Amino acid sequence: MKKELVFGWILVSSLAYGTGSVTVYDSGGGFVGSYTTIQAGVNVCPNEGTVWVENGTYIGAGNKDLTWSGKKITVRSVNGVANCIIDCEHSGRGFYLYNAYDCGTISGFMIRNGYVTGGV
Secondary structure, X not given: OOOOOOOOOOOOOOOOOXXXXXXXXXXXXXXXXXXXXXXXXXXXXXXXXXXXXXXXXXXXXXXXXXXXXXXXXXXXXXXXXXXXXXXXXXXXXXXXXXXXXXXXXXXXXXXXOOOOOOOO
């Protein structure tokens, strides 16, 4: 009797924390790296670089209250607002740009379930 070993793949969707689906490029289009959260990508993105966010629903720490403290960068979804959601889970904001030095471009995100208390 012949025995067969079957291997299967488990596909992990980007719906769970957007794992591994944030890619950063420098201003010349050079690859900087891939990251597991939007904030991790923003943190390493060089000035005038771009953070590309793949399709999915992004939740949890590192995927809300996003800030970049003065860098001029672009943060954008790969396929637009219908495909890239930041779900704040009723405990924060999508982006927290709190001073005149936070500048750049944000494009293609749906922000849902955002909640702010005692702030502006």
